[in-house]
Amino acid sequence: MLVWFFPDVVIKENIKLNIGEWITKRAIIHPNKPFLAENNKTLSNRHFNEQVNKTAHALNDLGIAKGDRVALLMSNCSEFLELFFACAKTGTIMVPLNFRLAVPELVYILKDSEPAVLIYSAEFADKVQEIRKSSLSVKQYIGHGRDLVEGDRKLIDFVDSVSERGVLHTAEVDLPDPLFIMYTSGTTGDPKGAVLTHQNILFGAIHSLLGYGVDRSYKSLVVAPLFHIGALAASVTPIVYAGGSLVISSFYNASDVLKTICREKINYMFAVPVMFQMMAEVPEWKDADLSHVRFFISGGAPIPLPVIKKYQQEKGVGFVQGYALTETGRLTSLDLDDSINRAGSVGKEVFHVNLRIVDEQGRDLPSNSTGEIIVQGPNVFAGYRRKGGTIVSALKNNWFHTGDMGMRDDDGFIYIVGRKVEMIISSGENIYPAEVERAIQSLPQVKEAAVVGMPDKKRGEVVAAYVILKKEQQLSENEIIASLSDKIAYYKIPRKIIFVEDFPRNQSGKVLKRILKKRLEEISS
Numbered sequence: 135m136l137v138w139f140f141p142d143v144v145i146k147e148n149i150k151l152n153i154g155e156w157i158t159k160r161a162i163i164h165p166n167k168p169f170l171a172e173n174n175k176t177l178s179n180r181h182f183n184e185q186v187n188k189t190a191h192a193l194n195d196l197g198i199a200k201g202d203r204v205a206l207l208m209s210n211c212s213e214f215l216e217l218f219f220a221c222a223k224t225g226t227i228m229v230p231l232n233f234r235l236a237v238p239e240l241v242y243i244l245k246d247s248e249p250a251v252l253i254y255s256a257e258f259a260d261k262v263q264e265i266r267k268s269s270l271s272v273k274q275y276i277g278h279g280r281d282l283v284e285g286d287r288k289l290i291d292f293v294d295s296v297s298e299r300g301v302l303h304t305a306e307v308d309l310p311d312p313l314f315i316m317y318t319s320g321t322t323g324d325p326k327g328a329v330l331t332h333q334n335i336l337f338g339a340i341h342s343l344l345g346y347g348v349d350r351s352y353k354s355l356v357v358a359p360l361f362h363i364g365a366l367a368a369s370v371t372p373i374v375y376a377g378g379s380l381v382i383s384s385f386y387n388a389s390d391v392l393k394t395i396c397r398e399k400i401n402y403m404f405a406v407p408v409m410f411q412m413m414a415e416v417p418e419w420k421d422a423d424l425s426h427v428r429f430f431i432s433g434g435a436p437i438p439l440p441v442i443k444k445y446q447q448e449k450g451v452g453f454v455q456g457y458a459l460t461e462t463g464r465l466t467s468l469d470l471d472d473s474i475n476r477a478g479s480v481g482k483e484v485f486h487v488n489l490r491i492v493d494e495q496g497r498d499l500p501s502n503s504t505g506e507i508i509v510q511g512p513n514v515f516a517g518y519r520r521k522g523g524t525i526v527s528a529l530k531n532n533w534f535h536t537g538d539m540g541m542r543d544d545d546g547f548i549y550i551v552g553r554k555v556e557m558i559i560s561s562g563e564n565i566y567p568a569e570v571e572r573a574i575q576s577l578p579q580v581k582e583a584a585v586v587g588m589p590d591k592k593r594g595e596v597v598a599a600y601v602i603l604k605k606e607q608q609l610s611e612n613e614i615i616a617s618l619s620d621k622i623a624y625y626k627i628p629r630k631i632i633f634v635e636d637f638p639r640n641q642s643g644k645v646l647k648r649i650l651k652k653r654l655e656e657i658s659s
């Protein structure tokens with residue numbers, strides 16, 4: 135068998151490149167081209183590859199091998215991506231953690247994924263101290279930045295301690311292998327670990343190249359949190375695959391983000407609708423020059439038509455939209471030309487995806503009929519992680535059932551009309567009512583709670599809760615909200631509490647949430 139030798143990698147003939155080897159290839163083909171900029175730091179393809187390789191060797195020194203998990207509780211930074219691609223090169227499975235989650239939620243994920251190492255940003259040191267009080271399998275805690283938990287190793291020292299090494303073997307990591315586990319809320323309220331493979335991310339990148347014409351000239355501003363599928367699969371990996379460059383930031387201030395877009399001449403950014411709304415409302419908007427922007431991608435929730443029109447009419451910038459899931463990445467795309475005249479649609483399925491709309495018996499429905507959306511394609515995940523490390527497929531007859539209800543019009547455009555399950559999507563974050571209900575019902579004064587989504591102009595939806603108190607108990611809306619702050623993530627906390635004596639129910643006693651939603655609409659109108 136023919137073997138090619140490169141500076142720090144061995145690639146065997148007939149083995150397809152894994153995601154980590156994209157970095158190796160870029161360093162070989164265009165070593166001096168910019169790869170990443172963050173604050174005052176700039177890394178070329180060659181320098182970024184060197185950092186990735188050092189990180190991979192450092193993880194190996196800890197005994198981390200293919201199939202082991204490395205959890206990241208980190209804000210957006212170059213080191214996050216260095217770890218991501220180091221894991222990809224060696225077959226280590228990354229577990230990105232949503233830093234907005236409360237400590238009990240993080241502990242659940244860590245117990246389920248069983249990582250050998252937890253790497254965290256210093257700003258989350260307090261959460262890590264609480265996490266360590268739980269019985270976990272984590273053997274090493276490594277921090278990035280200053281003011282870490284006392285005794286924990288610093289990431290920079292950990293990586294820089296690696297001396298020059300020989301060849302980094304990556305060929306044994308192939309496309310069907312797991313790349314990362316991303317946790318998404320389950321229908322029972324417990325998070326489920328969706329196992330995404332190298333192949334899944336490859337085809338997500340291919341769809342961006344095919345559908346949007348992304349090429350090596352593109353510069354992407356990465357502001358969406360990297361623990362999210364949207365950031366990794368839309369902001370980062372398509373640009374890396376195409377040969378473009380990244381600017382790493384975080385969305386703390388809309389004015390600063392808009393200034394960065396103008397200063398760095400960004401031409402591509404993924405964000406949730408509320409980010410784009412906030413940018414259009416800051417004083418800097420009036421004089422902002424966005425002529426270099428090719429397009430923006432909005433995801434996580436429907437973007438309001440007035441926002442689309444404002445960007446298009448005042449700045450000449452269009453939006454690409456679509457429909458995506460954690461388990462599948464992007465399934466559909468609404469092109470720039472259709473963003474206004476097809477407002478409300480999520481577009482048509484992307485090139486390598488088969489999409490059907492079916493009835494309860496799995497039969498295809500005609501145009502303009504509502505049914506469940508089911509899909510298949512190389513971007514569909516491997517399955518959910520179960521305790522013990524087994525991966526359980528979620529396919530039924532080789533199709534993934536999304537649980538979303540949709541319809542296809544006569545021209546082939548897809549519209550999402552509801553959800554088979556009652557998930558709430560708020561600024562791109564998935565919230566299942568059951569997990570919020572459990573948190574509310576843990577309060578000693580509460581007898582029962584029922585949670586529904588409430589429309590919100592900026593976030594798409596927010597949480598509203600109907601609450602029944604126990605007899606002779608008193609509790610105010612503000613007291614409930616305050617009591618939930620250490621139980622669930624901030625974005626899951628209800629924005630409205632409605633106290634009631636009872637819930638509408640069917641004959642079996644199940645709460646009729648459609649009636650509660652209707653009542654909420656009447657209250658809000």
